[in-house]
Amino acid sequence: MFKLAMSTYRRRLGALGACLVVAGVSPLAASAQAQEYPAKPVRVIVGYSAGGAVDAVARTVGQAMQGSLGQPFVVENKPGAGTNIAVRAVIDAQADGYTLLMAANALAANMALYQPMPFDAEKDLVPVSLVGRVPVVIAANASAPFGTIKELIAAARAKPGSISFASPGNGSTPHMAVEFFKRAAGISLLHIPYRGGSPALTDVIGGQLPLVAVNALEVQPHVKSGRLKVLAVLSTSRSSVFPDVPTIAESGFPGFEASVWYGLVAPAATPKPVVAKLHAEVQKALQTKEVRDRMAAVGGEVLPGSADMFAALIRSERQRYEKLVREANIKPD
Structure with missing residues (x-):
């Protein structure tokens, strides 16, 4: 019985030792994997x-x-x-x-x-x-009757729900940004979703809609060509590509940001x-x-x-x- 007990003990000890070895090697193996990666x-x-x-x-x-x-x-x-x-x-x-x-x-x-x-x-x-x-920007057709966020708010309050804005799609970051802005400003704007930023920009440039919300990268070439104007950059600091455009905070909404x-x-x-x-x-x-x-x-x-x-x-x-x-x-x- 003693021999059997010792045999069982040795097997268990061996198994425990194997577990300890595996446990000890695993971190080293993970470290080696990281060193070899990629x-x-x-x-x-x-x-x-x-x-x-x-x-x-x-x-x-x-x-x-x-x-x-x-x-x-x-x-x-x-x-x-x-x-x-x-x-x-x-x-x-x-x-x-x-x-x-x-x-x-x-x-x-x-x-x-x-x-x-x-x-x-x-x-x-x-x-x-x-x-x-990259900040979201609110831009308008070059001939739109508003050139600043304050003018947009005034126009929206004068005729609630009459001003449309395009976005890259329902639930897109620019769409969400304008929804946050509408609530902060207490105004109503009509959302027109597109399948991507390019078609949204095309229709605003063409005059079908007055406003578009996109990221700064997408709107940049059209601002340079004079076909669009940026009303505000929705970031905490001014954009390097639109240094003359005020931030949304400078336009009367401190603490607001959408990037x-x-x-x-x-x-x-x-x-x-x-x-x-x-x-x-x-x-x-x-x-x-x-x-x-x-x-x-x-x-x-x-x-x-x-x-x-x-x-x-x-x-x-x-x-x-x-x-x-x-x-x-x-x-x-």
């Missing part, structure tokens, strides 16, 4: 068409990280379903750091817009790093050392002149900071959009 090209999925602001930011940051890490960062455009197709592709991808998403505000907004909820960003994804932000933000996220189970390495590389990229100049060229700014800051932003934006969607009864296209 050993092949990294996909950066974008839920928008090529040529837009999110695409431009993804390619700019990807180029900088490619130079630093020695592997291609390949941007893959997967537009559709308000970016839900792209988000789902990343959630379902292998959690090894080789599939990332360059996300924007829709990541937070879509959890409120779509029912049933298509994903839970706070559980299904892990924030890697904020990248930057398109960008950030990298990965599948939730991505190893922490890999996420940490990616975060450090993004921070390094944001310090380069090339990335800063590119962000400034599209009217934005870089946003260095911790992954916890990005997680807090997603959480707060989700709550803000949930309230707006409920109160304004906003439905996706």
Whole structure:
């Protein structure tokens, strides 16, 4: 009986030792994995068409990280379903750091817009790093009878619901921004959703509608050509591409802000050392002149900071959009 007991004890001790060895090796293995990462090209999925602001930011940051890490960062455009197709592709991808998403505000907004909820960003994804932000602008046809936000408010109050504004679509960040602004200003504007910023801009330039809400990058060439005029930049500070245009705060709404933000996220189970390495590389990229100049060229700014800051932003934006969607009864296209 003693021999049997000792034999059993040795087997259990051996099993325990094996568990201890595995437990001891796992952190080292994860660390080694992070040191070797990336050993092949990294996909950066974008839920928008090529040529837009999110695409431009993804390619700019990807180029900088490619130079630093020695592997291609390949941007893959997967537009559709308000970016839900792209988000789902990343959630379902292998959690090894080789599939990332360059996300924007829709990541937070879509959890409120779509029912049933298509994903839970706070559980299904892990924030890697904020990248930057570009302000939303409210612009008007060059011949519109108002040239400032104060004049627009006066016109809207004189004839409630008579002034239309175009946006890239129901639930888009510019649409949401104007909904927030309408409430702050106590005015009524008629929303006309389009499928993208380009057709919305085309109709406002053509005079079919007087107003459009888009990001600064999309409106910039049309302002330069004189076909549109920017009434206000919805950011806390003046835009580098529209230095003469007042911010919404300067127009009488202190504390109001509406920007398109960008950030990298990965599948939730991505190893922490890999996420940490990616975060450090993004921070390094944001310090380069090339990335800063590119962000400034599209009217934005870089946003260095911790992954916890990005997680807090997603959480707060989700709550803000949930309230707006409920109160304004906003439905996706």
